[in-house]
Amino acid sequence: xxxxxxxxxxxxxxxxxxxxxxxxxxxDQYLGGRGLGVRLIxxxxxxxxxxxxxxxxxxxxxGPLSGTALAGSGRVDVTAVSPMSNxxxxxxxxxxxxxELKFAGFDHLVIRGRADxxxxxxxxxxxxxxxxxxxxxGKDTFETQKMIQSELGDPEIKVVCIGPAGEKQVxxxxxxxxxxxxxxRTGMGAVMGSKNLKAVAVRGSGGIRVAKPREFLDLSIxxxxxxxxxxxxxxxxxxxVARGVHMMYQMGFFPVGYFEDVCWEDILEKYAGPKYxxxxxxxxxxxxxxPNRCMNFLSVPGIGxxxxxxxxxxxxxxxxxxxxxxxxxxxTLMVNKLGIDCTETSATLGLLMxxxxxxxxxxxxxxxxxxxxxxxxxxxxxxxxxxxxxxVGDLLAQGQMAFAESIGPEAVEKVDLVKGLAPHxxxxxxxxxxxxxxxxxxxxxxxxxxxxxxxxxxxxxNDWFQQVAGEQFGEPEAAIPTSYKGKARSAVISEHMERVAxxxxxxxxxxxxxxxxxxNMITDxxxxxxxxxxxxxxxxxxxxxxRNLERMxxxxxxxxxxxxxxxxxxxxxxxxxxxxxxxxxxxxxxxxMKDEYYEIRxxxxxxxxxxKEKLTELGLEDVTA
Amino acid sequence: xxxxxxxxxxxxxxxxxxxETYCSLKHEWVCNPSRGRIHVVKWEQEGIFVPINCMRxxxxxxxxxxxxxxxxxxxxxxxxxxxxNRCIGCLSCVFACPFGATFVDGETGRVMKCDLxxxxxxCVKVCPTGALTCEEISRxxxxxxxxxxxxxxxxxxxxxxxE
Numbered sequence: 080x081x082x083x084x085x086x087x088x089x090x091x092x093x094x095x096x097x098x099x100x101x102x103x104x105x106x107d108q109y110l111g112g113r114g115l116g117v118r119l120i121x122x123x124x125x126x127x128x129x130x131x132x133x134x135x136x137x138x139x140x141x142g143p144l145s146g147t148a149l150a151g152s153g154r155v156d157v158t159a160v161s162p163m164s165n166x167x168x169x170x171x172x173x174x175x176x177x178x179e180l181k182f183a184g185f186d187h188l189v190i191r192g193r194a195d196x197x198x199x200x201x202x203x204x205x206x207x208x209x210x211x212x213x214x215x216x217g218k219d220t221f222e223t224q225k226m227i228q229s230e231l232g233d234p235e236i237k238v239v240c241i242g243p244a245g246e247k248q249v250x251x252x253x254x255x256x257x258x259x260x261x262x263x264r265t266g267m268g269a270v271m272g273s274k275n276l277k278a279v280a281v282r283g284s285g286g287i288r289v290a291k292p293r294e295f296l297d298l299s300i301x302x303x304x305x306x307x308x309x310x311x312x313x314x315x316x317x318x319x320v321a322r323g324v325h326m327m328y329q330m331g332f333f334p335v336g337y338f339e340d341v342c343w344e345d346i347l348e349k350y351a352g353p354k355y356x357x358x359x360x361x362x363x364x365x366x367x368x369x370p371n372r373c374m375n376f377l378s379v380p381g382i383g384x385x386x387x388x389x390x391x392x393x394x395x396x397x398x399x400x401x402x403x404x405x406x407x408x409x410x411t412l413m414v415n416k417l418g419i420d421c422t423e424t425s426a427t428l429g430l431l432m433x434x435x436x437x438x439x440x441x442x443x444x445x446x447x448x449x450x451x452x453x454x455x456x457x458x459x460x461x462x463x464x465x466x467x468x469x470x471v472g473d474l475l476a477q478g479q480m481a482f483a484e485s486i487g488p489e490a491v492e493k494v495d496l497v498k499g500l501a502p503h504x505x506x507x508x509x510x511x512x513x514x515x516x517x518x519x520x521x522x523x524x525x526x527x528x529x530x531x532x533x534x535x536x537x538x539x540x541n542d543w544f545q546q547v548a549g550e551q552f553g554e555p556e557a558a559i560p561t562s563y564k565g566k567a568r569s570a571v572i573s574e575h576m577e578r579v580a581x582x583x584x585x586x587x588x589x590x591x592x593x594x595x596x597x598x599n600m601i602t603d604x605x606x607x608x609x610x611x612x613x614x615x616x617x618x619x620x621x622x623x624x625x626r627n628l629e630r631m632x633x634x635x636x637x638x639x640x641x642x643x644x645x646x647x648x649x650x651x652x653x654x655x656x657x658x659x660x661x662x663x664x665x666x667x668x669x670x671x672m673k674d675e676y677y678e679i680r681x682x683x684x685x686x687x688x689x690x691k692e693k694l695t696e697l698g699l700e701d702v703t704a
Numbered sequence: 705x706x707x708x709x710x711x712x713x714x715x716x717x718x719x720x721x722x723x724e725t726y727c728s729l730k731h732e733w734v735c736n737p738s739r740g741r742i743h744v745v746k747w748e749q750e751g752i753f754v755p756i757n758c759m760r761x762x763x764x765x766x767x768x769x770x771x772x773x774x775x776x777x778x779x780x781x782x783x784x785x786x787x788x789n790r791c792i793g794c795l796s797c798v799f800a801c802p803f804g805a806t807f808v809d810g811e812t813g814r815v816m817k818c819d820l821x822x823x824x825x826x827c828v829k830v831c832p833t834g835a836l837t838c839e840e841i842s843r844x845x846x847x848x849x850x851x852x853x854x855x856x857x858x859x860x861x862x863x864x865x866x867e
Contacts, residue, residue: 147725148726148729175721178737182737234746257748257749258748258749283738284736284811286732286734286735286736286739289733292729292733293733296726296729296730299729300726300826300829300830303829303830303832316832361751362716362718362833364719364720365720366720367720367721367725368721368726370720370722370830370832371832372718372720376751378751384749384750385749
């Protein structure tokens, strides 16, 4: 095969058995990456299994473009069933591990069962070895990677691993590779920990064959050069998102605290992210073959070195009322070393601060730590306790709701979750399309969905982006944040676009920002690499098939229309301040957007379940709830 | 025409491995960084990345140790190249290179040396950070000389205790 390396490897940790199967039979329907992973988990999961039991397969999915000489080709999708929601989990990480898995000969890695003692996998050139991890168990994610490289005598081995949080099955533990590339969301670290699996180390010397190498070389050099000429590149490759974050606060897109309000005056005046980057940045780094290097590599004396990008810049500042950048950096390194999801952790801190602020809890409920807004002691103390499951951290490790329930109904009222997870910290009251995408989305993924970015972009040039929305989504108002018009179609198309990148194993940020300026670029690349002859219609149709299969997985797990919602705060408490003061989500109009969404999707409006006709049309006749 | 060469500035390198991967595509028609004629050594927890490429030495060890005279300088580009018809695969050049910049193709056992893509290096075209540039040798040494000289006045002042 070209593009794909052709083999899916299955490892059963209970029996030690390793088997392989060909990738090819899946690709015309499910492509690769996220899409093929959905099919694998749909077939492998037995209803009623425990997400933290041996029956939950942990699946790593690269795509046909992963590891090729192409900007943004470093991505890997990870799936399992999430211990947080009991729905299909989806997470994705970058850096260098995914390409290395392909160089070692595998497109997908399926890990089942549970080892009877701590182990790690070493995968090299078609071979899988299960190795003892007794000495490494308990180490943080940075030490783990170094120890494995040292034990195997090869510093170029790529490792994805869990930290102490994953070992202790903190429900939102994540996977980490290098110093901060994480499969952050949906608790993949807990699933890995439940298997007694500390890490997966890979090293390969094989290559990825390309159907039309000469054409591909020209095309991929052109893409590399086009990206580097783009204005967004100038910003991201120098600053990452450090400066963009301030803009997000200004426009009221990022909420402050636990969705309490927007535009905290202090953060607008004193946000010191860019200054901090200026003072401590060694350089910007990125993923495999990516010119864009959107991560800041910081070195702060007395705290440490590592990378960060989007989430921590707001998660450990505005979301927890913090202006001290040293605290931000210490928190960021701490979650990365312990291996806990930054987004869920900062939301958990936000909840505790809100409960404390309203007098619902005192320091007695948090092991004597007063949960003052912005307190360094509170932020760092609680993160450590969660990672180690010490004291109140043991309860918090089970999720925000578990903690709230231990306090009582007043605390439960305050919890903001969507499908068991902290929603992305965006202000849904004013950004209606983003709210819809969060509510109906699989897991809830409003960014970097194109339609959501459009609501942000709109602020820079209203008329221009309304015109873009008209062209791309058939309704100029799809770009206007507060409008309910055209949002359903924008959501559907954006979801399909997002899956194109995820299925092919490329970065959806990069492709959402740069490459989709030319609608045929992605199929040109795909066809040149794989030798296939697909057009964009077929590419988007595959995305639709995959979207429906994801939905059917969750329907099988019990998900229905009522779960496609947002916390009631957004419908009941209008914004008090900022450019969108007074905005609130209108319940009826919100439900009408959902109706429109289900209608376009061909899903039953009452239940939110894909219709038999839709599934048949997509070649998913065999899929039932 | 003045001779050009690939200049490495490791401080700028982000470790993305584009140079290795595009190199393998250009020369071997496959995406496989381990078959590139340039290699990035990485300390990812330190943020230090060092691209290693042929230095095109004035007195090349690779050329001197070759028992068959297979390694030669391409005087049009300045690159040290290997004549595959003469090469017997003894790897003497690989072990003699003081920089580790002569590579072996793990698949074929062949020696791989940077040929500067006939004077228009692919790695330079895709290097996003300016860690790899293709410069005229005389101009580059002149820049180095000036850069070095610029440090002198302050060093002299320091030595005299004025700063």
